[in-house]
Amino acid sequence: MEAFLDNCAKAIVAGDGGGAERLAGEALGSGLSLLQVIEEGFVRGIREVGRLWEEGEIFLPELVMGAEAMKKAMTVLQPALEGSDEAQESLGRIVIGTIEGDIHDIGKTLVATMLSANGFEVTDLGTDVPVARFIDEAEARNADCIAISALLTTTMNGQKRVIDELVKRSMRDKVKVMVGGAPCNEAWAKEIDADGYAGDAVSAVALAKGLAGKA
Amino acid sequence: MEPVVLEGFDITIERGEVLRLLGQRPETGRDSGERLHEAVHEALSRVGALVSPKGIYTVTAGTELPGSSYFDELERVAFCVCTIGPAVEEEVTALSGRGELLRAVVLDSVGSVAAEATADYMDRRIQGEAAREGLKTSCRASPGYGDWEIREQGAIFELLPTGRIGVRLTPSFMMVPRKSVSFAVHIAKKPIRMRGENSCRNCDITDCPYRLLE
Numbered sequence: 001m002e003a004f005l006d007n008c009a010k011a012i013v014a015g016d017g018g019g020a021e022r023l024a025g026e027a028l029g030s031g032l033s034l035l036q037v038i039e040e041g042f043v044r045g046i047r048e049v050g051r052l053w054e055e056g057e058i059f060l061p062e063l064v065m066g067a068e069a070m071k072k073a074m075t076v077l078q079p080a081l082e083g084s085d086e087a088q089e090s091l092g093r094i095v096i097g098t099i100e101g102d103i104h105d106i107g108k109t110l111v112a113t114m115l116s117a118n119g120f121e122v123t124d125l126g127t128d129v130p131v132a133r134f135i136d137e138a139e140a141r142n143a144d145c146i147a148i149s150a151l152l153t154t155t156m157n158g159q160k161r162v163i164d165e166l167v168k169r170s171m172r173d174k175v176k177v178m179v180g181g182a183p184c185n186e187a188w189a190k191e192i193d194a195d196g197y198a199g200d201a202v203s204a205v206a207l208a209k210g211l212a213g214k215a
Numbered sequence: 216m217e218p219v220v221l222e223g224f225d226i227t228i229e230r231g232e233v234l235r236l237l238g239q240r241p242e243t244g245r246d247s248g249e250r251l252h253e254a255v256h257e258a259l260s261r262v263g264a265l266v267s268p269k270g271i272y273t274v275t276a277g278t279e280l281p282g283s284s285y286f287d288e289l290e291r292v293a294f295c296v297c298t299i300g301p302a303v304e305e306e307v308t309a310l311s312g313r314g315e316l317l318r319a320v321v322l323d324s325v326g327s328v329a330a331e332a333t334a335d336y337m338d339r340r341i342q343g344e345a346a347r348e349g350l351k352t353s354c355r356a357s358p359g360y361g362d363w364e365i366r367e368q369g370a371i372f373e374l375l376p377t378g379r380i381g382v383r384l385t386p387s388f389m390m391v392p393r394k395s396v397s398f399a400v401h402i403a404k405k406p407i408r409m410r411g412e413n414s415c416r417n418c419d420i421t422d423c424p425y426r427l428l429e
Contacts (some may be wrong), residue, residue: 022416109316155387
């Protein structure tokens with residue numbers, strides 16, 4: 001059992017998608033608690049990936065491979081989990097997208113993948129997302145947090161407009177807002193009254209957990 | 216002068232440069248392993264079919280840049296927009312949509328290097344033209360870098376009929392396709408050192424993972 005969970009974690013750290021998928025498949029017919037396999041196996045692996053990233057031990061490709069392996073394992077496990085009486089505790093619901101006028105995609109997708117890999121329920125709205133759509137989707141999904149990416153000095157102001165619109169709709173105290181993207185920083189987040197700034201996918205997970213009170 | 220359109224030229228995509236964008240530093244032993252190298256190899260072997268390098272440039276007096284005074288003191292400036300076309304980024308989006316993030320990230324980096332290589336090619340052509348008249352060119356400067364405002368991207372697009380190479384500008388001054396480069400170079404006997412020129416040496420972000428080691 002311990003060895004099996006270790007192998008699950010190791011497959012994620014090694015970014016071994018094929019291995020992670022195979023182990024997830026083995027877990028299905030094993031009678032093991034799938035929740036335990038996820039939490040003490042695969043999620044432990046992705047947390048380790050985050051730690052290695054923070055310590056500068058690994059770089060973007062390994063982070064991506066880890067996230068991809070996690071996704072493969074969860075694609076196998078999620079349907080089985082939904083059909084069982086076990087329920088994975090969600091860390092919270094996050095609506096994420098790149099702000100209107102901006103079509104940068106890949107950084108935001110990586111943040112969404114890491115949030116999801118770490119146990120958040122993530123709705124990725126894509127790129128060029130209008131201010132109102134962020135809020136409509138957050139409302140419809142009863143989201144805890146909106147994550148807004150902006151990669152240009154000309155589009156980052158859209159992050160502020162989302163917050164202004166939340167205030168206007170009297171929703172600001174119901175939903176947290178986190179911002180990221182090349183031109184953003186802590187000072188910008190503070191200036192526009194966002195709840196936090198994250199500079200990369202790993203710190204975005206830490207920030208989201210903090211905002212959800214699950215750090 | 217009438218704008219010059221160039222297309223159908225070959226570019227060389229340096230593998231080492233792709234690896235640098237992906238955070239690899241062989242000189243310091245930083246290496247993400249075999250699977251990354253396989254992904255880079257795969258992306259490089261298929262990217263030829265996805266890139267379609269094109270560029271357009273014109274040479275004019277600095278005062279001719281519409282609505283801008285940034286180059287007013289310069290007698291001759293070449294303004295250029297170039298692109299590798301939309302196919303690489305369409306494939307990147309398709310890959311990431313299928314959850315193939317590593318392949319997406321790697322192909323995206325290959326596309327960025329290809330766009331720079333396209334700008335290098337255009338730059339060399341402009342240099343060659345200048346050399347025929349015994350003139351030299353400065354380093355490239357691009358809107359959004361240094362103190363040249365990104366809003367001035369609009370001025371370059373007003374000057375050049377970029378529709379001829381399939382590049383347009385969004386209202387937020389972002390080029391579509393994304394894998395496009397716009398730049399200016401000063402042409403003179405003794406060209407100025409461009410403000411905001413493309414040099415890691417002048418940048419304060421000394422721990423940037425993309426910083427070129429000297």
